[in-house]
Amino acid sequence: MHKPDYHLFVCASFRGTEARGKCIKKDSMQLVSYLEEELADRGIDAMVSTTGCLKLCEEGPIVIVYPQGHWYKGIAGEEAMDAILDSLENGGGPAKQYLLA
Ligand code: FES
Numbered sequence: 001m002h003k004p005d006y007h008l009f010v011c012a013s014f015r016g017t018e019a020r021g022k023c024i025k026k027d028s029m030q031l032v033s034y035l036e037e038e039l040a041d042r043g044i045d046a047m048v049s050t051t052g053c054l055k056l057c058e059e060g061p062i063v064i065v066y067p068q069g070h071w072y073k074g075i076a077g078e079e080a081m082d083a084i085l086d087s088l089e090n091g092g093g094p095a096k097q098y099l100l101a
Helices: 030-042 078-089
Strands: 006-015 046-052 063-066 070-072
Touching (some): 006 030, 030 078, 063 078
Parallel strands (some): 006 046
Antiparallel strands (some): 006 063, 063 070
16 A cells, blocks of 8 residues: 555544534635646645534634644645645645744
């Protein structure tokens, strides 16, 4: 089994079986395909998964990066996602401007 260098989690707002949280209303799922394309284009070895509501709706969309354990807030567009992708390309340090305190 190949274990990727990074595992990214994008909040898909599920509470039980319904997407009731706010990240999906802020277009978090539209970023998943962009993220997967960019990871491939940049040659970053990463897996992408979606999650249930992470209980941080007001800060969303939320993205988490492992193994670093970086939690990001306000990932509401390609520019914000690019900041995370740039950080991964540069060794996995935090994209500080979006880091959840
Ligand atoms: S829906 Fe994403 S944190 Fe609640």
